[in-house]
Amino acid sequence: xxxxxxxxxxxxxxxxxxxxxxxxxxxxxxxxxxxxxxxxxxxxxxxxxxxxxxxxxxxxxxxxxxxxxxxxxxxxxxxxxxxxxxxxxxxxxxxxxxxxxxxxxxxxxxxxxxxxxxxxxxxxxxxxxxxxxxxxxxxxxxxxxxxxxxxxxxxxxxxxxxxxxxxxxxxxxxxxxxxxxxxxxxxxxxxxxxxxxxxxxxxxxxxxxxxxxxxxxxxxxxxxxxxxxxxxxxxxxxxxxxxxxxxxxxxxxxxxxxxxxxxx
Amino acid sequence: xxxxxxxxxxxxxxxxxxxxxxxxxxxxxxxxxxxxxxxxxxxxxxxxxxxxxxxxxxxxxxxxxxxxxxxxxxxxxxxxxxxxxxxxxxxxxxxxxxxxxxxxxxxxxxxxxxxxxxxxxxxxxxxxxxxxxxxxxxxxxxxxxxxxxxxxxxxxxxxxxxxxxxxxxxxxxxxxxxxxxx
Numbered sequence: 001x002x003x004x005x006x007x008x009x010x011x012x013x014x015x016x017x018x019x020x021x022x023x024x025x026x027x028x029x030x031x032x033x034x035x036x037x038x039x040x041x042x043x044x045x046x047x048x049x050x051x052x053x054x055x056x057x058x059x060x061x062x063x064x065x066x067x068x069x070x071x072x073x074x075x076x077x078x079x080x081x082x083x084x085x086x087x088x089x090x091x092x093x094x095x096x097x098x099x100x101x102x103x104x105x106x107x108x109x110x111x112x113x114x115x116x117x118x119x120x121x122x123x124x125x126x127x128x129x130x131x132x133x134x135x136x137x138x139x140x141x142x143x144x145x146x147x148x149x150x151x152x153x154x155x156x157x158x159x160x161x162x163x164x165x166x167x168x169x170x171x172x173x174x175x176x177x178x179x180x181x182x183x184x185x186x187x188x189x190x191x192x193x194x195x196x197x198x199x200x201x202x203x204x205x206x207x208x209x210x211x212x213x214x215x216x217x218x219x220x221x222x223x224x225x226x227x228x229x230x231x232x233x234x235x236x237x238x239x240x241x242x243x244x245x246x247x248x249x250x251x252x253x254x255x256x257x258x259x260x261x262x263x264x
Numbered sequence: 265x266x267x268x269x270x271x272x273x274x275x276x277x278x279x280x281x282x283x284x285x286x287x288x289x290x291x292x293x294x295x296x297x298x299x300x301x302x303x304x305x306x307x308x309x310x311x312x313x314x315x316x317x318x319x320x321x322x323x324x325x326x327x328x329x330x331x332x333x334x335x336x337x338x339x340x341x342x343x344x345x346x347x348x349x350x351x352x353x354x355x356x357x358x359x360x361x362x363x364x365x366x367x368x369x370x371x372x373x374x375x376x377x378x379x380x381x382x383x384x385x386x387x388x389x390x391x392x393x394x395x396x397x398x399x400x401x402x403x404x405x406x407x408x409x410x411x412x413x414x415x416x417x418x419x420x421x422x423x424x425x426x427x428x429x430x431x432x433x434x435x436x437x438x439x440x441x442x443x444x445x446x
Contacts, residue, residue, distance in 0.1 A: 033339075151350045156385070158309055158329035159351075206339045210369065215341040 014188075015231060017124040018241075020132040021185050022197060022227030024139050026205075026219040028181045029198030031143075031150055031174065033206055040077065040175075041182055041198045043088035045191045046095025047073040048183035049116040053102040063127045066187045069095075070179035078172045119190025119242025121231075131184045138177060146174050151212075190242030197223050200249040204256060226252055269317035271300065271307030276315040278304040283442055285393065290415050290424040292434035295444030301427040302332055302397050304444065308425075309395065328391035332398045332427075334382035340371040344381055353388030355421075361410055375402035383411060387418050394418070396426040400433050412437045 032038045048070040055065020073091050080087060099116065149170040152159060185194030205218035230245035270279035278300020285291055295301045306312040308319065309329045342350070344366040348358065357363070362384055365377055373381065379402045386394050400408055415424060415437045428434050434441045 036337075148350060152352075155335045155347070156329075156351055157335065158306075158311060158331055159327075206341050209341045211343045212341055212346045 011122060011235065013126065013129050014121050014124040017128045017132045017188055018121050018227055018231060019224065020136050021189055021194070022223045023220055024132075024136050025181055025185055025194060025197035026201035026223035027139065027143060027216060028178055029202040030205060030215055030219045031147065032178065032198055033202040034154055035150065037088075038199050038202075039085055039088040040091075041178060042195050043091030043095070044070045044073050044179050044182040045186045045194050046092045046099070048095075048179070048186040049191050050095040050098035050102070052116065052183070052187055053099055053106075057102070057106065061127065062187055063131050063184075066183035067131075067180050070183040070186075071176060074172070074175035074179035078168065078175050116186060116191055117242075118240045119188070119193040119245070121189050121193075121241045122235075124188050128184070128188050132188070135180055135184050138180065142173060142177055146170055146177070150174060189245065193242035193245050196246040196249050197227075200246075200253060201226070204253050208256065208260065222249070222252065265320040266308075267318045267320075269304065269307070269319060270315045271304050271312045272315060273303070273312060278307075278444060280317055281442065281444060282317075285423050285425060287392075287423055288419050289440070290419045290426070290438045292438035292441040293425065293427045293444065294429070294431060294434055294441050297429065299444040301429075301444055305329075305395050305397050305425065305427050322392075325393060326391045328386040328389050328394045330383055330386040330394075330396045330399060332401065334378070334385075336371075336378060338371065340369065342370050343367050344370055344373070347381060348385055348388060351385035351389065353385045355388055355390055358384050358388060359410065359414055361407075376404055376407050379403055380407055380411065384414070387414065387422075387424075392422055394422055394424045396424065398428055399426055400428055400430055408433060 029038065029041065032041055048066040051069020051072070052062035052066035055068065056062060060068075077087050077091075149167065153167045153170065182194055182198070185197065188194075189197065201219040201222035202215070204222055205215040209215035209218045226249045227245060230241065230248045233239070233248070234241045234244040265284045267282050268280040269282070270276040272278065277298075278295075281304060283291070293301050293304065303312045307314050309327060311329075340347075344362070347370050348354070348366075358366070362381060365373055365381060370378060370381065379399070383396060383399045386396060399411060403411060412433070415426075418424060419439065426434075426438070431441075
């Protein structure tokens with residue numbers, strides 16, 4: 001146990017980076033769930049991890065290399081005309097295979113590979129803070145504009161087609177936002193930590209919220225609250241942050257569902 | 265206006281049919297199963313291929329389309345009000361019967377309630393021409409009567425072209441009925 005770590009200035013930047021991601025990623029996840037594309041997040045996270053490692057081999061910092069791979073995945077998803085889960089499964093396998101091969105064959109890759117899987121939030125610095133802040137600003141600027149179009153395309157697909165409104169630019173805009181979000185998330189809270197933030201809070205919110213507005217609020221509050229508790233517990237008990245966050249969100253979900261008398 | 269329109273997917277399945285729609289009309293499209301009623305309707309919104317004939321649309325014509333099976337998911341955390349908002353159905357407040365569903369989650373509504381709400385999602389907006397594909401699906405007789413009332417009231421504001429296999433409903437709701445041969 002290390003109670004002093006909770007007030008150590010060394011962890012102030014990591015705390016802020018994580019807090020931003022814990023608020024932003026669940027909001028992105030709500031729209032991914034609406035589009036039934038939550039698996040895309042896992043695919044993009046794997047690609048981000050692989051491209052971050054590949055970038056290091058060429059001297060590109062992980063914080064820049066990750067988004068490049070994820071953005072390439074988002075472009076492929078939008079323009080590749082590959083339907084359904086096939087493209088996401090391919091992303092997961094390509095990312096997994098590349099990450100492990102790079103990790104096995106380079107010294108830096110080995111430590112970075114572990115960091116990406118476990119989450120390296122405590123090592124987040126100014127670069128990660130800038131990346132997370134840019135993601136937050138991008139989300140605040142884009143999400144309110146994208147959301148109505150994405151909802152209309154989902155529920156009223158004939159409307160846009162009937163009036164020759166082509167929806168690809170909204171899809172591409174959102175896919176790129178997801179790619180950047182998953183890349184920044186994977187590089188800081190780890191692959192599964194980032195995936196948990198886009199998957200678990202929206203899952204709970206979709207089941208419990210009385211409205212769409214409520215869905216967004218519940219997802220944001222669950223992600224943020226889960227993060228705050230996980231950050232404190234992981235530091236206090238000296239545990240890896242990513243797995244601690246995932247475990248806490250899962251326990252929280254199970255408790256809520258038990259209280260509501262439903263099975264997950 | 266459509267002239268000798270034939271539509272389909274891999275090959276033609278409906279038509280040829282010629283018709284003109286005037287503002288303020290509620291026009292029904294009837295035909296036996298397999299005559300391609302829905303296909304013809306979809307061809308007007310680009311959802312099916314036009315094989316021959318000509319389709320003329322007025323410049324700036326704004327269309328609303330309600331599919332035969334409106335998108336309904338197991339989880340839809342939207343209230344009726346939010347659903348109508350995102351559909352753009354904000355021209356006026358919905359009919360009395362629908363108002364009690366506005367604050368409920370739409371995935372908690374019955375099939376008939378959701379159907380009426382989705383019909384209003386198409387009718388309650390600002391479209392000049394509303395296309396409804398089998399709007400009576402899942403509706404009980406009481407809801408069907410309500411739909412007829414809504415359609416009669418709507419004819420003042422816009423043109424409606426609707427497909428149904430129910431002749432009685434079409435007679436009651438429409439100013440005229442077009443017939444598609446198999």
